[in-house]
Amino acid sequence: MSDAQAPVKRRASVKEGKESKEGDERHETIYRAVSDAIVEQRLKPGSRLREDALADVFGISRTGIRKILQRLALEQLVTLTPRRGASVTRPTADEAKDVFDARQLIECGLMPDVARRMGEKEAAELREMARQERQALRSGQQSVAIRLSADFHVRLAQLSGNATLAEFVERLCSRSSLILAVYGHRGHLGCESHDHDDLIGYLEAGNGERAKAFMSRHLKAIEASLSMVEEEENVPDLQQIFGG
Amino acid sequence: MSDAQAPVKRRASVKEGKESKEGDERHETIYRAVSDAIVEQRLKPGSRLREDALADVFGISRTGIRKILQRLALEQLVTLTPRRGASVTRPTADEAKDVFDARQLIECGLMPDVARRMGEKEAAELREMARQERQALRSGQQSVAIRLSADFHVRLAQLSGNATLAEFVERLCSRSSLILAVYGHRGHLGCESHDHDDLIGYLEAGNGERAKAFMSRHLKAIEASLSMVEEEENVPDLQQIFGG
DNA sequence: ATGCTATTTATTGTATACAGTAATTCCATC
DNA sequence: GATGGAATTACTGTATACAATAAATAGCAT
Numbered sequence: 025m026s027d028a029q030a031p032v033k034r035r036a037s038v039k040e041g042k043e044s045k046e047g048d049e050r051h052e053t054i055y056r057a058v059s060d061a062i063v064e065q066r067l068k069p070g071s072r073l074r075e076d077a078l079a080d081v082f083g084i085s086r087t088g089i090r091k092i093l094q095r096l097a098l099e100q101l102v103t104l105t106p107r108r109g110a111s112v113t114r115p116t117a118d119e120a121k122d123v124f125d126a127r128q129l130i131e132c133g134l135m136p137d138v139a140r141r142m143g144e145k146e147a148a149e150l151r152e153m154a155r156q157e158r159q160a161l162r163s164g165q166q167s168v169a170i171r172l173s174a175d176f177h178v179r180l181a182q183l184s185g186n187a188t189l190a191e192f193v194e195r196l197c198s199r200s201s202l203i204l205a206v207y208g209h210r211g212h213l214g215c216e217s218h219d220h221d222d223l224i225g226y227l228e229a230g231n232g233e234r235a236k237a238f239m240s241r242h243l244k245a246i247e248a249s250l251s252m253v254e255e256e257e258n259v260p261d262l263q264q265i266f267g268g
Numbered sequence: 269m270s271d272a273q274a275p276v277k278r279r280a281s282v283k284e285g286k287e288s289k290e291g292d293e294r295h296e297t298i299y300r301a302v303s304d305a306i307v308e309q310r311l312k313p314g315s316r317l318r319e320d321a322l323a324d325v326f327g328i329s330r331t332g333i334r335k336i337l338q339r340l341a342l343e344q345l346v347t348l349t350p351r352r353g354a355s356v357t358r359p360t361a362d363e364a365k366d367v368f369d370a371r372q373l374i375e376c377g378l379m380p381d382v383a384r385r386m387g388e389k390e391a392a393e394l395r396e397m398a399r400q401e402r403q404a405l406r407s408g409q410q411s412v413a414i415r416l417s418a419d420f421h422v423r424l425a426q427l428s429g430n431a432t433l434a435e436f437v438e439r440l441c442s443r444s445s446l447i448l449a450v451y452g453h454r455g456h457l458g459c460e461s462h463d464h465d466d467l468i469g470y471l472e473a474g475n476g477e478r479a480k481a482f483m484s485r486h487l488k489a490i491e492a493s494l495s496m497v498e499e500e501e502n503v504p505d506l507q508q509i510f511g512g
Numbered sequence: 513a514t515g516c517t518a519t520t521t522a523t524t525g526t527a528t529a530c531a532g533t534a535a536t537t538c539c540a541t542c
Numbered sequence: 543g544a545t546g547g548a549a550t551t552a553c554t555g556t557a558t559a560c561a562a563t564a565a566a567t568a569g570c571a572t
Contacts, residue, residue, distance in 0.1 A: 048350055048525095074552090074553075074554095075553080075554070076553080076554095084526080084527090085526060085527045085528070086527085086528090086554090087525085087526055087527065087528090088525090088526075088527090090335075090554095090555095091334075091338060094335060094338065094339070095338070095342065098339060098342050106292055106554090106555095107532090107533060107534060107553080107554060107555080108534080108535095108553090108554085109553070109554060119431075119432070122430045122431055122432040122433070123432055125430055125432075125433070126430060126432045126433050126436070129373070129374065129377045129378075129433065130373065130374065133373045133377065134373075186366045186369055186370060187363075187366055188363070188366040188367055188369075188370045188440070189366070189369070189370050189373065192370070192436055196432070292555095318522095318523070318524095319523075319524070320523080320524095328556085328557090329556065329557045329558070330524090330557085330558090331555085331556055331557065331558090332555095332556075332557090334524095334525095350524090350525095351523080351524060351525080351562090351563060351564060352523085352524085352564080352565095353523065353524060
């Protein structure tokens, strides 16, 4: 902490070879770093993300940071208020409902396609992901587990073969992680330990309808595990209390 | 046409009062202008969008233009290739299939919710939109008609009450307009003239399942009306012709 | 004449400087 | 002592300047 001074400072050497992140890739890396930090709840909802602070940390100028923040804003992971800058989005209860309804519609609807395209290789990959997730959960790394769980759902959607819908699912899962971060109970993580394994079983057996029904219950269970009390802001309700 | 010279040129007067688009709004206006031009096919797929050309036209600096182009890129209306700049996206046949499959899943799935929330006011608004669309079609303004048709589908999705899914539909409809621009037959516009009116009827009657089935056929009809021959690039097929 | 290399040009990528605005602090006044 | 207002600070919004790269062109050699 606090060594905001010694950072990066490349730029002098530009030609130094192929492994030095070719500009675009560095942006992608930084984007991922911030995105992961948000999804893993290391950056908590409401946290402000000042541009030059980020610029210092990652050793690029504010220009690049703004680009990344705008992308995150379009994905609704950060909120960009006109002259206040960026902060990690704090999803409302309404948004949470929308997100889970959307997942219900899309992810469930995708299951038959996924089942149809599921082969041994795909199943093995998914099982490995589920294993890592269980392990993270056992070793108490809740944040990592949340992200791995999201990764699992995204990978599943990708296996449907529809890139557009997979991208939608990706965004919904990121937002879900935020929702879990705000409304989830500590200790009770979203996905039950064995749900994902069970799901793989149905898919591998080619039973799309069964998988669909299971996914539906799975998502309902996650949503039901949330406690949807909107944390009141610290001082805000005066007007609400005394009526309009 | 071709009067790309006389445009805009504000900037000299910054303080000139509240009605002069408060910065953020000007960006939104420009975004809409470009977006509409793409959707209405005044900017054809493949057209390059040079940054300073746009900057000149709209009287802001490249900084603002880049922001807008990046947003359009995230919505997949423009394609941003690393050091070549931006161009209007030319959807592939695969993407077209993905988009229509996604619409099939989402828009149809939304119909029951829409039917449930449909009131007189909503129905009247939709009928008015359908009327405008028919009129544009009759008067030969095909581009405008395409956009109005997209607007109709988006408004419908919004009436479901799920903002997240409505946003997805918005993006899918924009991309559909591009797809129609590339693969649609001249003269045969996507949506049949009376389809939208029929749909409103079912929804107003609260018959969600009927509306769902009708929407499904409606979308299938649009997709079927496309001629999915990928326009070969001007010189490209040599390798394909003479085998790899 | 053709193919290859070098120069020029057009255009994007990035940083930085400056302007403008909201938040904060401090002081004067009631 | 609290309240209102002015000065300061901290931050974002925007433009512009400069660097870097890819495309186009011309020149040279074979």
